[in-house]
Amino acid sequence: MPTLDDVAKKAGVSRGTVSNVFNRPDAVRTALRERVEEAARLLGYGGPDPKGRLLKEGKFNAIGFMPPGAYAISDVVRSPYGRELLLGAAQACDAAGATLSLVNGTDETRTASIREALVDGFILGNVIDIELVASAKRRRLPFVILESDAGPEINSIRIDGHCGAIAAARHLLGLGHRRFAILSIRRAAGAPIVHMPGKSGRELMTGFALDHERLAGFRDALAEAGLSIDDMPIIETTPGDPGAGAAVFDNCPDATAIVTMSDWQAITVLDEAVRRGIDVPDQVSVIGFDGTAEAARTIPPLTTVAHDIAGKARMAAEMVLANGAPRQVVLPVELTLRGSTAKPRDALAPGKRQPAKPPRP
Amino acid sequence: MPTLDDVAKKAGVSRGTVSNVFNRPDAVRTALRERVEEAARLLGYGGPDPKGRLLKEGKFNAIGFMPPGAYAISDVVRSPYGRELLLGAAQACDAAGATLSLVNGTDETRTASIREALVDGFILGNVIDIELVASAKRRRLPFVILESDAGPEINSIRIDGHCGAIAAARHLLGLGHRRFAILSIRRAAGAPIVHMPGKSGRELMTGFALDHERLAGFRDALAEAGLSIDDMPIIETTPGDPGAGAAVFDNCPDATAIVTMSDWQAITVLDEAVRRGIDVPDQVSVIGFDGTAEAARTIPPLTTVAHDIAGKARMAAEMVLANGAPRQVVLPVELTLRGSTAKPRDALAPGKRQPAKPPRP
DNA sequence: AGAAAAACTTGGAGCGCTCCAATAAATGTT
DNA sequence: AACATTTATTGGAGCGCTCCAAGTTTTTCT
Numbered sequence: 187m188p189t190l191d192d193v194a195k196k197a198g199v200s201r202g203t204v205s206n207v208f209n210r211p212d213a214v215r216t217a218l219r220e221r222v223e224e225a226a227r228l229l230g231y232g233g234p235d236p237k238g239r240l241l242k243e244g245k246f247n248a249i250g251f252m253p254p255g256a257y258a259i260s261d262v263v264r265s266p267y268g269r270e271l272l273l274g275a276a277q278a279c280d281a282a283g284a285t286l287s288l289v290n291g292t293d294e295t296r297t298a299s300i301r302e303a304l305v306d307g308f309i310l311g312n313v314i315d316i317e318l319v320a321s322a323k324r325r326r327l328p329f330v331i332l333e334s335d336a337g338p339e340i341n342s343i344r345i346d347g348h349c350g351a352i353a354a355a356r357h358l359l360g361l362g363h364r365r366f367a368i369l370s371i372r373r374a375a376g377a378p379i380v381h382m383p384g385k386s387g388r389e390l391m392t393g394f395a396l397d398h399e400r401l402a403g404f405r406d407a408l409a410e411a412g413l414s415i416d417d418m419p420i421i422e423t424t425p426g427d428p429g430a431g432a433a434v435f436d437n438c439p440d441a442t443a444i445v446t447m448s449d450w451q452a453i454t455v456l457d458e459a460v461r462r463g464i465d466v467p468d469q470v471s472v473i474g475f476d477g478t479a480e481a482a483r484t485i486p487p488l489t490t491v492a493h494d495i496a497g498k499a500r501m502a503a504e505m506v507l508a509n510g511a512p513r514q515v516v517l518p519v520e521l522t523l524r525g526s527t528a529k530p531r532d533a534l535a536p537g538k539r540q541p542a543k544p545p546r547p
Numbered sequence: 548m549p550t551l552d553d554v555a556k557k558a559g560v561s562r563g564t565v566s567n568v569f570n571r572p573d574a575v576r577t578a579l580r581e582r583v584e585e586a587a588r589l590l591g592y593g594g595p596d597p598k599g600r601l602l603k604e605g606k607f608n609a610i611g612f613m614p615p616g617a618y619a620i621s622d623v624v625r626s627p628y629g630r631e632l633l634l635g636a637a638q639a640c641d642a643a644g645a646t647l648s649l650v651n652g653t654d655e656t657r658t659a660s661i662r663e664a665l666v667d668g669f670i671l672g673n674v675i676d677i678e679l680v681a682s683a684k685r686r687r688l689p690f691v692i693l694e695s696d697a698g699p700e701i702n703s704i705r706i707d708g709h710c711g712a713i714a715a716a717r718h719l720l721g722l723g724h725r726r727f728a729i730l731s732i733r734r735a736a737g738a739p740i741v742h743m744p745g746k747s748g749r750e751l752m753t754g755f756a757l758d759h760e761r762l763a764g765f766r767d768a769l770a771e772a773g774l775s776i777d778d779m780p781i782i783e784t785t786p787g788d789p790g791a792g793a794a795v796f797d798n799c800p801d802a803t804a805i806v807t808m809s810d811w812q813a814i815t816v817l818d819e820a821v822r823r824g825i826d827v828p829d830q831v832s833v834i835g836f837d838g839t840a841e842a843a844r845t846i847p848p849l850t851t852v853a854h855d856i857a858g859k860a861r862m863a864a865e866m867v868l869a870n871g872a873p874r875q876v877v878l879p880v881e882l883t884l885r886g887s888t889a890k891p892r893d894a895l896a897p898g899k900r901q902p903a904k905p906p907r908p
Numbered sequence: 909a910g911a912a913a914a915a916c917t918t919g920g921a922g923c924g925c926t927c928c929a930a931t932a933a934a935t936g937t938t
Numbered sequence: 939a940a941c942a943t944t945t946a947t948t949g950g951a952g953c954g955c956t957c958c959a960a961g962t963t964t965t966t967c968t
Contacts, residue, residue, distance in 0.1 A: 189953090190954060190956095191954080201954090201955080201956090202956080205956065205957090234954075234956090235954055235955075236955090237954060237955080238953080238954030238956075239955055239956070240954095240955085241953085241954075241955070241956090242954090242955060242956050
């Protein structure tokens with residue numbers, strides 16, 4: 187690869203002049219410029235390599251987007267939620283003329299990616315462990331984390347999950363539901379993990395997970411109605427896992443309402459219901475979380491706890507780009523009522539519901 | 548911002564040693580390493596800035612994706628076709644551990660973006676003018692263009708649009724349709740442009756546009772049936788423009804079939820049909836192009852000329868990453884029959900169809 | 909024509925880091 | 939204790955470019 191220097195040598199001028207020919211052409215006399223251009227052409231030099239300039243200028247004019255949890259960047263594109271996040275970030279980048287870099291990172295390489303990403307700042311999809319935040323901080327670039335709060339020093343934007351969960355639960359309770367199955371979010375890839383009532387620990391509600399808050403909201407709303415979340419089965423599934431529906435219907439045959447932590451989970455439940463001939467909402471109500479565009483297009487359309495996902499990501503990107511004082515933003519949610527929730531009907535009406543199977547060990 | 552040098556000075560060691568502390572920690576004796584780490588901590592130095600390394604190593608480990616036509620990156624995320632492209636590119640990047648950079652560029656800044664993008668190569672969404680290809684070539688990085696062929700020197704991947712259009716047209720002709728309205732693709736943003744038969748030039752079939760080929764396919768299939776494309780209205784619209792449907796129904800009230808160049812166009816037509824109470828496929832057949840996931844979920848599901856969009860983008864990304872000898876790939880298409888096409892019924896059955904309006908000037 | 913002003917060129921000093929040959933220090937051997 | 943090995947550390951040369959003060963040439967003006 188020829189460099190600026192090579193061209194300068196060939197044209198018999200200095201490096202600076204060649205730089206001018208490409209960057210400030212009218213600061214160079216025509217004859218000379220043409221000579222330089224000719225030399226560049228001869229050498230196959232296509233103009234200054236941005237690498238050099240970069241070092242000088244110090245800015246990439248790019249922000250990085252690091253997928254939430256254990257997701258790869260293709261998972262982000264595939265997921266309804268991830269797509270809207272991407273859309274919002276892209277809008278902000280469009281407006282700022284910046285590049286949006288989808289930064290790749292598996293669980294092991296994630297901190298390395300943060301250390302080395304060629305960006306001016308980044309958006310961290312919701313973070314599982316505090317270590318990631320620490321390494322982001324070490325990088326000393328602006329960043330914002332989504333769906334977690336890491337204190338007043340760190341930019342964060344999250345929704346009011348507690349409130350959203352309460353709204354969802356009250357809605358279902360108001361319809362008369364008393365037996366719930368809860369789909370919580372499993373971060374790592376893998377099969378659903380079933381926690382039946384009374385069984386294994388309920389320490390799901392701790393830690394840095396985005397559904398901590400939401401579960402707490404359900405718990406509180408349930409408590410208002412004299413119910414305990416400890417009596418409800420909780421199943422951890424990875425959003426988008428097509429096995430989620432099966433895990434629910436197999437393990438919780440008498441639940442009249444299925445509450446989820448993401449629309450994508452709810453959508454897979456809906457799919458499985460169709461497969462099993464279970465009518466939603468006639469036999470079982472399903473409620474989503476997020477308010478993705480897809481939720482409006484399912485059959486039946488999904489009742490969901492909606493928020494402005496793209497707006498959230500747009501704000502995040504703008505915060506990164508602006509690089510101002512740290513802020514913690516909590517966005518409102520809104521319960522969007524659609525067709526997937528209704529009053530419970532006798533859950534065991536003969537012939538209409540598939541026979542209860544014993545819960546798996 | 549402290550640099551490696553500052554740390555070295557503060558710790559009283561050389562730059563190289565500090566570099567080792569961060570990159571090859573066990574090549575430095577413990578005591579010294581700790582002294583260096585302490586100095587770094589004191590200075591708030593968070594590790595080597597990737598900019599420096601970059602210059603040395605010369606690789607970004609990233610590929611750029613430049614949106615087709617006049618689209619912004621948010622348009623790509625928004626469009627069903629763009630999303631699948633993104634998905635495929637993301638899959639390839641996941642596999643290679645590379646970053647996918649969505650490179651921003653308006654019409655004016657596009658060549659500048661190509662000149663300056665901080666990537667090792669790029670995918671160019673379908674290109675309108677040859678000038679873009681020239682500037683990509685000048686950059687001397689591997690790149691592939693989608694949906695165009697720029698000769699044997701340039702990587703390109705496109706589908707067999709001619710064949711696809713013929714299949715679509717034959718299908719409709721076989722059903723008995725004789726009066727078509729054709730939606731062609733308008734590249735720039737803007738309102739639909741209506742070309743009624745006999746009116747304004749038909750030079751749509753020239754140039755570097757992706758629908759050149761497809762129009763030619765329709766023309767040829769129509770000719771087989773003794774019809775001329777010159778007798779059919781052609782309307783140029785930007786995919787996703789919600790006005791597309793109105794433009795068709797207003798201007799071509801007696802078409803029994805609407806052929807489009809993209810699913811997104813077809814979907815907006817479907818939406819407008821619902822709005823006007825026009826039954827698809829009872830009153831008018833609609834056919835898409837691309838085979839996006841969305842096309843399967845419309846009501847009625849869309850008959851479309853499908854291809855593996857994500858696979859195409861994946862291949863493109865792999866070609867960029869591999870940086871091998873130039874190839875030109877033509878991918879097969881497949882007519883996917885669904886519910887949006889059927890036999891024409893008398894197009895002007897009274898009371899069922901909205902009265903024909905005169906075409907707009 | 910000569911001086912002053914304007915226009916153009918140059919060369920060097922970075923930008924922050926990595927790599928490597930050379931040097932220095934520690935450890936091992938007889 | 940003298941020497942050979944092994945292990946640590948250093949300093950300089952890039953990587954490709956931009957910026958700028960200083961120097962040179964050309965143009966303009968009297």
